[in-house]
Amino acid sequence: MTETLRVLVIGSGAREHALIWKLAQSNLQPELYVAPGNPGMEKLATRVPLSEEDVAGIVRFAQEKSIRLVVIGPEAPLALGLADELEAAGILAFGPKKAAARLEWSKAYAKEMMQRAHVPTAASATFSDLQSALDYLDKAGKAMVVKADGLAKGKGVIVAESLAETRAAVEQIMKSEAGARVVLEERMTGREVSLMYFVDEHFVQPMLPARDHKRIGEGDTGPNTGGMGVFAPVPSFTPTDVEEVTRRIVQPILSELKKDGIVYCGVLYVGLMVTANGPKVVEFNARFGDPETEAILPLLETDLLEVCLATARHRLSDVQVSWRSEAAVTVILAAEGYPGTPRKGDTIVLPPIEDWPKQTVIFQAGTDLSSTGELVSAGGRVLAVTATGADAQTAAERAYALANAVEMKGKYLRRDLLHDLDA
Template structure:
């Protein structure tokens, strides 16, 4: 089977690496890919927003499955265009992708189906939003409604911060997504990520992870797209996974089917593990980044037949096997991220991958013979071990061998899990 993978980040490199090992695979194409992905796929120049061009490429190359990495093409309806052309695609329709594309849509779905989540209100008027803040306590959470590249959420500790966040959203800090906002209660507890593969009716648990959003050690600094992750999430016991599936994921699939938007692909539930049980923070309609990197390092099954089964609406009887080992990834980012940063800085050395450690390219490019940084999050140094501590030790040992003067990283990825292991 020929496969087209859409995307260019660390998530896509991890997916490409794993898919490339499938006995089912004939040729793997990636659009646009990156230098790391080029080691396991043929890079092609395709504009993901030009759906006709993507369809034409798939027909020309006899592509049997398209795997869509990022959320924006899914929200824009690329899966609809491919399905209409009779091309299997691992990813939801535009109507189903609203679970990530509109936070208000998801909150309303939760309300209708009694899915546990934070109390909330939606606003499209700045004055009404500010009036509501006069009635609330703090901290409180302000979210831009639509896609904002992971930057549309503010946890406001006081009224002044909340007012500033509301102004920022409505003044266009996040472009179109700030035209409507959601204000919701602040949930306390430990965060965890639950991944499920879905075929429109059924959901198959596809691992757990925990990531680190803050830029700096000890969970300080601004929120980012993620500075590291580990899997499995030690806080997600089998009992909690079963409860989250029963109370959150399964009602969501039922609710989406009822409105004529059955969900297929991967559903990523961001959860808060509160004293009263797991509550939904948000849904993503694609694999997490950098969570994909640790999931792919632990996955022992061939992903291709599983993705294809989800795309074709038949996960009945499908199961997946996982390594008992832990996996951990450390994100190396450009100095200044998530704010402004310099592009084109030289990466002079990368340690060689081995059986327990791999480096996934997230934001790299080629400048002649040079490998350079081309984004905020640039490298994902990922390792496995019998414990989180061992995986972290291997990952950080590799980080120290990376030749990149303009990069930075957190030195405490997995610290909470290591404390639990050591207790």
């Protein structure tokens, strides 16, 4: 008998549900665990009652259960050094170590590294003193993008529309724990594209480009959210564009890290603005994007577990990563009040699975079970409804049909996710 391959996924959102869903399809037939997970994952993996930030508890559990591989979903455990501690315990980790993940958990550091590597990005300045930041703004005399230096759970970036709004954003962010330092950036114009890469010490492998819609309102209006929906691939972002990002952005930043003795391993997420002067970096993330992952993984033909294992072993070049020649659309169903104070505890009724349109799947995010066993809302973004199809329009029709059939009081979704499909 061959030894059971045990895999632990860290996280509880729709991204982690998508990871579990894809890993469960592996020919390697892994035994899956998730910490802490959500109700949607229970048919695919054993839930472990551990916080994603309980580094010592996660390592201890992985040792006790003879976990072969830990796939780290969210940014917080990466910033806490979970990958470092797992490696020290002899356990494979899919996710960068703390020093490499600093590209996400410190916006100021990311800007510094981009300047060193001559990576195209917006001009910026970093401040740790409120008055100095305000003086800089007054001298600039225009609206800017305000970013908290540290992790802020998706609420650390404000794209201000006026100088007054920029000043207010600086004051708001610098009073938060994540905003002891603040980065002020020039506003860039263009269309956003998310491009993720599998990365190990020797090799990078791009995934399909996707377009996330962060604004809460139709037509990309209103405050930023964690992401209201996504489509992949992006027709206007060509293989030549991907090659340019690899050559001008990804390889230089990884080389610059290596100069400091830092080896990157896992997923590197590159948030891009496609400007008149070519792609420029909006931000780096040190893990799979959310909701991009929910649209991209259904299009992955290659066994995800084989890719993760090869990456963690720094043998990514041994795996041929291939993609289905289809399109995917993910529609986020959010709770009433999101992105401010979302209402929780609303009953969710999913249609019978036999009534779902073909090639659709629902990934759960902010969900929980009530005392009577009913599925209820427990967060801002509640469900990620994904569909694939021969083209984006077909995928969108399927995704919206299923999203419409979900019953949840006050549910909110954007219905215009393809408005910029050809932009």
